[in-house]
Amino acid sequence: xxxxxxDVVPVPTMQLQGISKEFSGVHALTDVSLDIAAGEVVAxxxxxxxxxxxxxxxxxGDHIPDSGRIVVDGEAVxxxxxxxxxxxxxxxxxxxxxxxxxxxxxxxxxxGGLHSRFRIYHRGAMVRTATEVIERFGFxxxxxxxxxxxxxxxxxxxxxxILRALVEDVKLIAFDEPTSSLxxxxxxxxxxxxxxLRERGVAIVYVSHRLKEIFQIADRVAVxxxxxxxxxxxxxxTKNDDLVKMMVGRDLGDIFVRxxxxxxxxxxxxxxxxxxxxxxxxxxxxxxEIVAIAGLIGAGRTELTRVLIGDVPLxxxxxxxxxxxxxxxxxxxxxxxxxxxxxxxxxTEALIMQRTVRENMSLAILERIRRWRFINRPxxxxxxxxxxxxxxxxxxxxxxxxxxxxxxxQQKVVVARWLARHPKxxxxxxxxxxxxxxxKMEIYSIINELAADGTAxxxxxxELPEVLGLADRIIVMRDGRVTGEMxxxxxxxxxxxxxxxxxx
Amino acid sequence: xxxxxxxxxxxxxxGAPDSSSISGWxxxxxxxxxxxxxxxxxxxxxxxxxGSQNENLFLPQNLKTIxxxxxxxxxxxxxxxxxxxxxxxxxxxxxxxxxxxxxxAMIFTSTGSAVVGIFAALAIGAVVGxxxxxxxxxxxxxxxxxxxxxxxxxxxxxxxxxxxxxxxxTGSDPVFVFLANGTVLGIPVLIWMLxxxxxxxxxxxxxxxxxxKTYAIGGNDVASRLSGINLNRYVMGAYVLMGxxxxxxxxxxxxxTGGGQPVSGSQxxxxxxxxxxxxxxxxxxxxxxxxxxxxxxxxxxGVLTNGLTILGINSFWQDIxxxxxxxxxxxxxxxxxxxxxxxxxx
Numbered sequence: 141x142x143x144x145x146x147d148v149v150p151v152p153t154m155q156l157q158g159i160s161k162e163f164s165g166v167h168a169l170t171d172v173s174l175d176i177a178a179g180e181v182v183a184x185x186x187x188x189x190x191x192x193x194x195x196x197x198x199x200x201g202d203h204i205p206d207s208g209r210i211v212v213d214g215e216a217v218x219x220x221x222x223x224x225x226x227x228x229x230x231x232x233x234x235x236x237x238x239x240x241x242x243x244x245x246x247x248x249x250x251x252g253g254l255h256s257r258f259r260i261y262h263r264g265a266m267v268r269t270a271t272e273v274i275e276r277f278g279f280x281x282x283x284x285x286x287x288x289x290x291x292x293x294x295x296x297x298x299x300x301x302i303l304r305a306l307v308e309d310v311k312l313i314a315f316d317e318p319t320s321s322l323x324x325x326x327x328x329x330x331x332x333x334x335x336x337l338r339e340r341g342v343a344i345v346y347v348s349h350r351l352k353e354i355f356q357i358a359d360r361v362a363v364x365x366x367x368x369x370x371x372x373x374x375x376x377x378t379k380n381d382d383l384v385k386m387m388v389g390r391d392l393g394d395i396f397v398r399x400x401x402x403x404x405x406x407x408x409x410x411x412x413x414x415x416x417x418x419x420x421x422x423x424x425x426x427x428x429e430i431v432a433i434a435g436l437i438g439a440g441r442t443e444l445t446r447v448l449i450g451d452v453p454l455x456x457x458x459x460x461x462x463x464x465x466x467x468x469x470x471x472x473x474x475x476x477x478x479x480x481x482x483x484x485x486x487x488t489e490a491l492i493m494q495r496t497v498r499e500n501m502s503l504a505i506l507e508r509i510r511r512w513r514f515i516n517r518p519x520x521x522x523x524x525x526x527x528x529x530x531x532x533x534x535x536x537x538x539x540x541x542x543x544x545x546x547x548x549x550q551q552k553v554v555v556a557r558w559l560a561r562h563p564k565x566x567x568x569x570x571x572x573x574x575x576x577x578x579x580k581m582e583i584y585s586i587i588n589e590l591a592a593d594g595t596a597x598x599x600x601x602x603e604l605p606e607v608l609g610l611a612d613r614i615i616v617m618r619d620g621r622v623t624g625e626m627x628x629x630x631x632x633x634x635x636x637x638x639x640x641x642x643x644x
Numbered sequence: 645x646x647x648x649x650x651x652x653x654x655x656x657x658x659g660a661p662d663s664s665s666i667s668g669w670x671x672x673x674x675x676x677x678x679x680x681x682x683x684x685x686x687x688x689x690x691x692x693x694x695g696s697q698n699e700n701l702f703l704p705q706n707l708k709t710i711x712x713x714x715x716x717x718x719x720x721x722x723x724x725x726x727x728x729x730x731x732x733x734x735x736x737x738x739x740x741x742x743x744x745x746x747x748x749a750m751i752f753t754s755t756g757s758a759v760v761g762i763f764a765a766l767a768i769g770a771v772v773g774x775x776x777x778x779x780x781x782x783x784x785x786x787x788x789x790x791x792x793x794x795x796x797x798x799x800x801x802x803x804x805x806x807x808x809x810x811x812x813x814t815g816s817d818p819v820f821v822f823l824a825n826g827t828v829l830g831i832p833v834l835i836w837m838l839x840x841x842x843x844x845x846x847x848x849x850x851x852x853x854x855x856x857k858t859y860a861i862g863g864n865d866v867a868s869r870l871s872g873i874n875l876n877r878y879v880m881g882a883y884v885l886m887g888x889x890x891x892x893x894x895x896x897x898x899x900x901t902g903g904g905q906p907v908s909g910s911q912x913x914x915x916x917x918x919x920x921x922x923x924x925x926x927x928x929x930x931x932x933x934x935x936x937x938x939x940x941x942x943x944x945x946g947v948l949t950n951g952l953t954i955l956g957i958n959s960f961w962q963d964i965x966x967x968x969x970x971x972x973x974x975x976x977x978x979x980x981x982x983x984x985x986x987x988x989x990x
Contacts, residue, residue: 451869451870494863495859495860503873515856
């Protein structure tokens with residue numbers, strides 16, 4: 141896959157050869173090979189879950205690949221720590237860089253650096269050197285070496301991270317969605333910097349969903365899909381639609397076919413809801429209907445679920461259950477109104493890891509299995525057993541600590557918690573993330589069964605095949621708003637992706 | 645009629661055929677708790693070592709001494725356990741006990757009725773606990789800071805009200821005398837009080853939904869909240885309960901010393917209570933701990949103190965021993981949890 145920029149450049153700066161990485165049975169990357177030459181800007185594209193962040197984490201030394209080689213300037217290297225990656229001249233600029241709030245920009249840039257000349261704290265010298273670097277790279281308009289860390293705008297924070305890279309000998313810089321919080325002028329400044337770096341021979345990886353930018357700044361595109369490298373071509377030879385097709389085109393096959401039901405009346409009605417992170421969202425879900433919300437990370441989908449579960453305040457708009465507006469001052473209100481939520485991060489937000497399967501499962505129905513505040517243990521055991529069987533939760537006993545279960549079974553415990561409550565609306569945020577294929581199928585089956593029983597279901601998912609296989613209707617969000625809605629019959633991955641990606 | 649597709653590797657939910665039934669030993673470990681077994685082993689070891697040096701350890705009189713000296717600490721440590729399980733901490737418990745001690749004596753003196761004095765002290769304990777609760781939950785002050793402040797504040801009130809001196813004389817009142825010196829079935833009332841508090845709190849934690857929610861909130865407050873549990877109610881409840889329990893300890897203190905004590909007997913209790921609770925298995929971040937473990941820890945500490953005394957060892961060693969015990973116990977506990985050794989401990 142090597143595309144040299146010119147015949148004079150002998151060896152690419154970075155060569156990834158056959159990189160694979162798996163997490164608990166989920167293959168994040170499979171046999172990915174990619175070369176990046178000095179002075180080349182390679183845009184890395186792919187949907188959520190395609191493997192881009194895993195690849196970046198391997199570049200930055202946060203993950204060690206299970207197999208494959210990394211070759212820098214012709215020499216095989218392995219990074220066991222982020223410091224090792226940096227020592228090899230590889231830097232990844234993340235969206236939310238770590239900034240120390242109460243010290244200046246100059247100190248932020250130099251403190252913790254690899255070859256810090258400033259081991260003895262010499263603030264004046266730091267500021268002078270930082271100012272000089274800022275001017276050299278054309279950031280003088282954007283940032284000052286003396287500003288305090290906690291006063292910096294998102295764009296300025298990124299500049300600090302970039303400066304950290306620039307003051308060390310950097311060979312490759314990877315930008316992870318750099319422009320999501322930048323204004324147009326700031327984006328221009330960033331592109332000027334990238335061109336500057338390119339001229340100096342730095343290799344650049346640019347990860348972004350904004351196809352327009354990719355056409356502006358990149359020399360070449362590399363597309364990842366389902367953890368594999370599916371193709372690369374020169375930007376000059378590419379059109380928008382080609383890119384979308386490469387990101388998406390796959391054999392949907394028979395992931396899961398939903399048994400269609402006649403949906404009942406509207407159970408959940410979200411009317412023009414606005415919170416701090418979403419604007420004017422309206423949607424309806426009927427009894428027995430599965431509505432999926434698709435979109436990129438940061439589109440506001442999880443934020444919407446937090447509003448619906450009462451965790452985050454509504455600034456305006458109404459939420460109705462069975463036609464009645466409900467109070468949503470706390471999750472308790474939502475749960476009492478008949479809403480249930482299986483959050484995105486099951487380990488940190490849904491499960492009490494050190495407690496048993498039984499205790500986790502009965503968490504939402506404690507009021508129903510008690511007599512005078514004493515828990516009716518036999519009733520509890522009965523209910524837990526019933527749902528464990530129904531959902532096929534594999535565990536040696538219901539007294540097993542939930543942390544010892546596999547991801548799929550953990551997720552089933554969370555779902556069972558809500559099943560036991562017979563909610564009117566069940567919201568599932570990324571229900572099959574990090575779960576192996578077998579368990580995924582079981583969960584789809586469970587969701588289908590729930591719908592058949594008349595529950596209104598809202599699924600947030602970043603996996604398009606899942607969305608297309610499961611949903612009766614699909615809603616797409618972007619930047620906190622709904623950008624489109626379509627029925628299952630009219631839906632294609634391309635249509636959904638186009639509504640998810642900005643400026644298309 | 646379930647249409648749920650089950651994965652090929654299908655086994656019944658519980659007791660998959662290849663996992664043998666839990667062996668007897670493991671069952672014991674699981675029921676009693678690994679930590680508790682270690683404590684019991686340590687206790688046996690301690691008793692053996694000390695007892696072999698000085699048989700007086702086993703005299704009924706000495707056992708009574710151990711019992712009554714740990715009663716007050718034990719009661720407070722149980723309350724502290726509940727607060728720690730929900731994820732909080734109360735550094736003001738000693739001061740609360742002192743305040744309650746003074747209140748019980750002074751109200752007894754002015755009304756002539758021990759019962760009124762006792763109930764008034766309990767009520768004051770609840771109010772004081774509520775104050776902590778409100779500052780923490782609604783004032784959004786971190787528990788350590790809030791109770792550090794009330795640690796000083798409540799002590800100040802106790803001293804102010806009592807003029808810094810022991811108050812009243814309860815040595816002639818039958819109720820107080822019974823509490824202090826009485827026995828039921830040969831066992832001192834103080835120990836019965838400890839048992840009573842222990843049993844009630846244990847039942848609450850283990851068998852009621854209040855207890856279940858307390859553990860849940862300490863274990864993962866986000867998950868609990870998103871499941872519809874009212875966090876504030878149970879967090880505040882823990883601190884109010886602590887206040888009442890501290891008041892019980894304060895009342896017993898009054899009975900034992902014959903007068904309301906603003907400082908003596910209750911100073912330093914907070915640190916000992918936290919030590920006992922942590923030694924007994926309560927994690928600082930919450931979600932873990934049992935009444936049984938705390939009592940074991942309290943007994944262990946009591947035997948240690950008593951043992952060192954009857955062996956004639958310098959009493960300063962007691963503090964060192966207590967500190968060493970706590971560090972070793974928590975280190976063992978953390979080893980089990982298996983965190984990576986990076987940065988500050990969780």
